[in-house]
Amino acid sequence: MSDPTRVAVRRETPSTEDPMSSQHEPIVTPSRPVPGTPKGPARVEHQACSVTVERLNAWYGDQHSIRDLTLSFAPNQATALIGPSGSGKSTVVRCINRMHEEIPGARASGRILLDDTNVYAPDVDVVAVRRAIGMVFQKPNPFPTMSIFDNVAAGLRLTARKVGHDQVESALRGAGLWEEVKDRLSKPGIGLSGGQQQRLCIARALAVEPDVLLMDEPASALDPISTLKIEELVQELKGRVTIAIVTHNMQQAARVADQTAFMLDGELVEVGATEKIFTNPDDSRTEEYVTGKFG
């Protein structure tokens, strides 16, 4: 069983400043690096928000798929969610940006705090939540009718904002795709390779300048080299955003995540520094899973 006190201890003190006003502050060092993990971001360009999930319950119709889950995501760090198929990893990240409620019959209860703001509060606009929390899906899904440029600009245009060339270039650079596509920005986005398409989707999410990036198995449909590029990208992106990454691949979690959470049947079994989860977990079920005894 998960121990809520251990989770609470790990919660970082959120920045007291308004996150929007501190967007272009000078470089600051991470507030508190997690002990025992060498993977902290090289430098923090933008102080991102923390995400705290409190007593989350989620249902698909009658099926109770997330039970009383409490978990926090430290700012400018990557947290991996691991666990067997159907354990509710994707549902958790879909609850964070309120995509869960788009599915007919699906509902959720509990609190999810972006710094100190509950994204499920009745007066919160779901559109504002999704602008602050970007998402990358399992399969690359660029808009097929749009060029590379328009794909990156889509997020801003769809939320009625003007788009400059600089914003698109910055987003594409952020996704490590600029050098590969700068000469063919007007070509269709679906003409790129699978890995490039996925980085295009990451650029599309970054263009809106979110504080949090949710990645739902972002590399599971990609080849090993593209996967490696995405993983390197996760390391770089921690300078800009807080990352929650769902993965089936335990080596991937070990490579990219500062913190790892293990889920089973909709419950959080254990969360801790990635090194500890993979070498010396507290729960026997975690140990069995990470050593490949089931799942």
Added chain:
Amino acid sequence: MSALAFEPVSARRRRVDKLARGTVALLTGIALVPLALILYYLIKQGMGAISLDFFTTDPTGSFLGDPGGIKSAIVGTVLMVGLATAVAVPVGVGVAIWLVEYGRASKLAHAVRYFIDVMTGVPSIVFGLFVYITLVIGGFGGSSFAGWKGSVALGLLMLPIVTRSAEVVLLLVPDSLREAAYALGAPRWKVVFRIVLPTALPGIVTGVLLAIARAAGETAPLLFTAAAVNATAFDYNDSMNSLPMLIFKNVGQAQDRLVTIAWGAAMTLVAMILILTLLARLIQRRSRLS
């Protein structure tokens, strides 16, 4: 025996394969025969009528003298089908968007789908009779037979075709694109108009062209609504001539020249629809490249 020694394909399997291929090729050939024959007769019989005057003069209606051209019928068909398209396409696509994006599996959506299916199966003459009884007999709008009443009958005929085909292609738009747009914070109406509709556009255009082709060739809905006249009319409140009506009237005459005009008009109708289809494809290709 070596493990890599595969046995050759048996003679029986070869025979069955040949038979299967032969059967489908034969069936395709049979299906092409009437199609080729129709085109052959259209051109053979219709070419004799084609001249510049054929397109630029109205029919005279005289049985023995100069029969005139088909100008009024071309104008009437373009005007009536144009008006019907202008009304039926936005409404039909709107219904399809509601069914796919909003109604989904609700009871009302199921009922709407059922009635659209019923409407698809209604014979076209019933639409003509319906408009005749409701609009023509009562002299609605101050006229009895009128071009716009013909458009109403054609529009009713087009509506279920447009709706059904648009619904099918909207359903084909992957949900992952809708999710991507929602996850960027796009409101629902923008997801529909900026992402879903542009993605489905080629398929919607195909459905619209099918509906136009069907409406342009219909005689029955116009029989009791727009009637048949000889003079060119640009006023929707007047009776309007149309190509199918002209063909219907002329092909039964005992004068060879009138029958030839019917063939010429039929060829014109087919050519008009062909040109429209080609234009639509061309525009689509253009817009996709830009």
